[in-house]
Amino acid sequence: MAARNERLARLPLWLALAFLSLFVLVPLAVLVFETLWSQDGFTLDAWRALADDENAVEQLLASLRLGVAATCISAVLGAGHAWLTVARDMPGRSWLGPLGVAPLVVPPIFIAMAFSDLVQDVAGFWPCAILLGVAHAPFVAVLTTRGLRTVDGRAYEAALLLRGRGPADRWLLRSIAPELIAGCLLAFLFTVAEHGVPEFLTVKGKTWHTYAEGIFSRWSRRAVGTTHAELQSPIVAALPFLAALGCMLWAALRLRASNPDRGVIRPLPVQTLGKLRWPALLLPITYLGAGVFLPLFVLTRWVLGSAQRLDPMGLDYARESFAKAMDQGLPDLMHSLYLGLGVAAVVVLLAIPLARQSARRWPLLDLLTSLPAAMPAILLGIALARTFNSNPGIGWTNFDFYESWGFAVCGYAVRFLPFAALTLASQVRRQSIAAEEAGRFVQRSASSRALRLHVLPLMPAAWSAFVLSFVLALRELDLAVMLPAANATAVRRLANAVHFQHEDWSGVIALLLLSAAVLLPLLPSLLAGRKLSSLS
Amino acid sequence: MTLAVSIQQLQCSRGQFRLGPVDLQVPAGARVAIVGPSGSGKTTLLRCLAGLQAPDSGTIQIGDTIVDDGQTRLAPAERHVGLVFQDGALWPHMTALKHLRFAAPGLSKQDALALLDRGGILSQANKKPGAMSGGEAQRLGLLRALAPAPSVLLLDEPLRSVDVHQRDGLVLLLRSMCDERNVTSILVTHDRDEALALADYLVVMRDGQLVEQGPSIDLLEDPQTAFTAAFLRGAACLSAKANGNGQVQTPFGNFPAPDAAKANSDMRLVVFPGETTADEQGEGPEAQILAVTPSEGDGLRLRVACEDQIVIARAATRPTGATTRLRLTAKPRLLPWHNHATEPQS
Numbered sequence: 001m002a003a004r005n006e007r008l009a010r011l012p013l014w015l016a017l018a019f020l021s022l023f024v025l026v027p028l029a030v031l032v033f034e035t036l037w038s039q040d041g042f043t044l045d046a047w048r049a050l051a052d053d054e055n056a057v058e059q060l061l062a063s064l065r066l067g068v069a070a071t072c073i074s075a076v077l078g079a080g081h082a083w084l085t086v087a088r089d090m091p092g093r094s095w096l097g098p099l100g101v102a103p104l105v106v107p108p109i110f111i112a113m114a115f116s117d118l119v120q121d122v123a124g125f126w127p128c129a130i131l132l133g134v135a136h137a138p139f140v141a142v143l144t145t146r147g148l149r150t151v152d153g154r155a156y157e158a159a160l161l162l163r164g165r166g167p168a169d170r171w172l173l174r175s176i177a178p179e180l181i182a183g184c185l186l187a188f189l190f191t192v193a194e195h196g197v198p199e200f201l202t203v204k205g206k207t208w209h210t211y212a213e214g215i216f217s218r219w220s221r222r223a224v225g226t227t228h229a230e231l232q233s234p235i236v237a238a239l240p241f242l243a244a245l246g247c248m249l250w251a252a253l254r255l256r257a258s259n260p261d262r263g264v265i266r267p268l269p270v271q272t273l274g275k276l277r278w279p280a281l282l283l284p285i286t287y288l289g290a291g292v293f294l295p296l297f298v299l300t301r302w303v304l305g306s307a308q309r310l311d312p313m314g315l316d317y318a319r320e321s322f323a324k325a326m327d328q329g330l331p332d333l334m335h336s337l338y339l340g341l342g343v344a345a346v347v348v349l350l351a352i353p354l355a356r357q358s359a360r361r362w363p364l365l366d367l368l369t370s371l372p373a374a375m376p377a378i379l380l381g382i383a384l385a386r387t388f389n390s391n392p393g394i395g396w397t398n399f400d401f402y403e404s405w406g407f408a409v410c411g412y413a414v415r416f417l418p419f420a421a422l423t424l425a426s427q428v429r430r431q432s433i434a435a436e437e438a439g440r441f442v443q444r445s446a447s448s449r450a451l452r453l454h455v456l457p458l459m460p461a462a463w464s465a466f467v468l469s470f471v472l473a474l475r476e477l478d479l480a481v482m483l484p485a486a487n488a489t490a491v492r493r494l495a496n497a498v499h500f501q502h503e504d505w506s507g508v509i510a511l512l513l514l515s516a517a518v519l520l521p522l523l524p525s526l527l528a529g530r531k532l533s534s535l536s
Numbered sequence: 537m538t539l540a541v542s543i544q545q546l547q548c549s550r551g552q553f554r555l556g557p558v559d560l561q562v563p564a565g566a567r568v569a570i571v572g573p574s575g576s577g578k579t580t581l582l583r584c585l586a587g588l589q590a591p592d593s594g595t596i597q598i599g600d601t602i603v604d605d606g607q608t609r610l611a612p613a614e615r616h617v618g619l620v621f622q623d624g625a626l627w628p629h630m631t632a633l634k635h636l637r638f639a640a641p642g643l644s645k646q647d648a649l650a651l652l653d654r655g656g657i658l659s660q661a662n663k664k665p666g667a668m669s670g671g672e673a674q675r676l677g678l679l680r681a682l683a684p685a686p687s688v689l690l691l692d693e694p695l696r697s698v699d700v701h702q703r704d705g706l707v708l709l710l711r712s713m714c715d716e717r718n719v720t721s722i723l724v725t726h727d728r729d730e731a732l733a734l735a736d737y738l739v740v741m742r743d744g745q746l747v748e749q750g751p752s753i754d755l756l757e758d759p760q761t762a763f764t765a766a767f768l769r770g771a772a773c774l775s776a777k778a779n780g781n782g783q784v785q786t787p788f789g790n791f792p793a794p795d796a797a798k799a800n801s802d803m804r805l806v807v808f809p810g811e812t813t814a815d816e817q818g819e820g821p822e823a824q825i826l827a828v829t830p831s832e833g834d835g836l837r838l839r840v841a842c843e844d845q846i847v848i849a850r851a852a853t854r855p856t857g858a859t860t861r862l863r864l865t866a867k868p869r870l871l872p873w874h875n876h877a878t879e880p881q882s
Binding site: 432434435437438439440441442443444452453456457459 | 586587588611612613614617618619621622623625626627628629638639640641677680681684
């Protein structure tokens with residue numbers, strides 16, 4: 001009976017590993033296999049085609065350049081915001097600090113749409129880098145804030161007394177370097193994997209392309225005479241890139257894990273900015289203005305009829321916009337919400353056993369779990385489609401899994417699982433091993449012990465992972481393009497709707513979407529009175 | 537004599553460290569402390585006993601049940617033992633009341649509250665560990681371990697994380713609750729005072745081996761090894777050499793050598809605090825004064841350095857200001873030869 005209980009308690013882990021195998025390892029293997037196998041049998045044509053294809057190399061370099069430029073912008077905005085709100089006496093820092101995470105809620109495509117609405121001819125490399133830099137700065141802001149909060153203020157003061165401000169600040173920088181680098185690597189990963197924003201700006205007149213665009217454009221032309229080699233060559237190009245990104249991501253995660261929360265520490269002393277106290281507000285104003293308030297302003301103007309050039313704009317038109325949104329966009333919004341909730345639930349259920357296993361027994365499981373985060377969503381989508389679309393292996397039932405919402409949920413869950421698994425694994429590592437050992441003396445079933453002593457203490461971190469997955473799912477555009485059931489999500493529809501002068505009701509849907517994304521993380525603060533600083 | 541725990545030929549390796557072979561028998565109702573410095577293997581022994589670590593070989597029997605013999609390996613929950621961890625190891629998300637009710641599935645709420653009352657933390661029933669003091673948390677750790685009525689209670693340095701002024705209360709509670717429930721207790725610690733407060737029988741360990749064991753009073757009065765003398769009584773162990781004439785040359789003079797002592801072999805001369813006096817006219821070895829403090833009785837208590845060892849000595853009068861060196865007079869003991877293999881080298 002005891003052995004059976006032990007097996008039962010391990011069932012979630014085996015299910016999670018099976019899920020990872022089915023939705024990560026098998027699709028990747030299929031992708032690699034297909035670069036080597038065509039209708040004519042084994043071939044290296046795809047690899048030769050890549051060698052002859054200058055475009056692919058240019059696209060890769062363009063992605064790298066974009067990634068570096070956007071990450072530098074993210075680092076300045078994110079790290080600057082964290083430093084000013086945690087360690088300096090900037091006015092309003094207590095509420096500006098938690099707001100550092102806010103741009104994460106806004107899909108990058110919304111920021112791009114807002115900029116292109118306000119400024120004529122937003123196109124080219126630097127606007128794209130700036131937009132993506134702003135959109136991904138929260139990764140740097142949140143992790144740098146965490147780093148600054150785990151530095152013992154007494155150690156900083158000791159350095160300050162011994163060596164003065166300059167060396168003390170350099171010591172501080174070295175102390176938070178793991179978190180800062182981890183945040184920058186995450187921002188870099190998200191930028192180079194981004195397809196939606198560069199593609200949106202292409203429509204606006206851009207003349208350069210990223211490799212994610214290259215993959216997608218070949219994929220979308222697969223039915224009109226593209227050869228097997230041509231279709232596969234961008235994927236071939238992406239594979240070493242994927243390996244490099246995977247290693248970087250793993251390094252980022254290890255760096256982050258190597259800087260765990262210490263025991264009782266004294267917070268960093270808040271130092272005065274002197275005459276720069278008020279001018280320092282420019283940075284958070286720029287960061288939050290570009291990442292949150294500008295998109296909100298533009299979306300509100302759309303609702304009021306700006307795109308229809310109404311003069312004056314008014315609430316009457318807003319009511320019309322709302323009515324149209326309810327008529328034409330509500331199902332998409334509901335699809336997005338249901339999908340987001342489903343994805344968040346699946347992600348958390350999978351992440352808990354994986355996190356426990358990677359934190360306590362198999363550290364290398366982190367690498368496997370984080371692999372999907374290193375894959376551009378477009379590539380992940382192609383891999384999933386290649387594996388599950390009309391696959392005879394799973395075609396023995398009449399149920400079309402590929403077209404179903406279940407498939408969309410699984411696809412999204414794979415993409416966001418690394419972030420949840422990481423968050424939870426970090427939490428498990430902070431928990432006392434002795435307290436878990438104490439649980440082994442309790443004469444209850446293994447399942448009961450696991451639930452009460454392993455899962456329940458993880459609930460606050462699981463809630464964070466749930467919210468993060470929900471928000472990321474709501475703003476995901478790339479996978480929404482690739483997975484059939486996700487085509488009907490609000491973000492996907494909005495990205496198209498603005499091309500057809502539907503900004504009025506699109507604005508309503510976008511604002512409702514953002515409200516839902518904001519409401520969930522705020523719930524603990526609203527219901528249980530948790531401090532806003534817990535958001536970051 | 538009914539045995540609560542019987543360990544035979546237990547061996548366990550962890551990295552470079554090797555424990556055993558260890559043989560130990562603990563009578564039912566006894567209060568045993570396993571003492572030794574860090575890295576001596578006492579915690580490994582306790583974890584093997586608790587089932588938290590798998591031994592390489594040997595047999596562990598608790599009561600009438602063989603809980604580990606290589607083929608049978610019972611889970612910790614099936615061994616009827618309780619473990620009090622050194623930092624409490626409490627479950628941070630559970631209240632004190634929930635701790636007890638989860639630890640003992642059949643325990644009613646009334647019984648759990650009564651147990652909390654007995655432990656003096658009834659007022660903490662609905663509080664989580666984060667809201668308790670170190671002493672209260674350790675009391676809860678003790679009650680949690682006792683709640684399922686184990687036959688053997690294992691204690692891993694239970695007083696380490698408790699403030700000095702709360703220790704006495706916890707010691708009294710531990711002893712009285714073990715007596716009430718007739719629970720055998722096995723404590724591991726490197727703290728002599730903790731061991732003497734909680735146990736009547738001591739087992740001294742060093743480098744994965746049992747050095748010596750016996751009733752506390754016997755080991756304190758008449759240790760059989762220099763290591764035990766140094767560890768339990770703070771004795772200084774001075775080098776000595778046996779010559780070929782049946783004598784051992786020491787800084788305190790010549791002593792008859794044990795029968796088995798070989799010529800030129802290293803030996804230890806043990807000097808106990810309180811049995812040594814220091815003055816300017818003595819004939820013993822020279823020692824340098826390190827510190828002078830008032831003694832509990834008459835005279836002064838001196839801490840002096842003698843041949844790379846610190847010796848605690850008494851002095852009738854305060855040394856004059858210019859005096860930095862004194863001579864020692866003592867009744868040192870030359871310990872039996874066969875135990876010298878496990879003694880400290882310096």
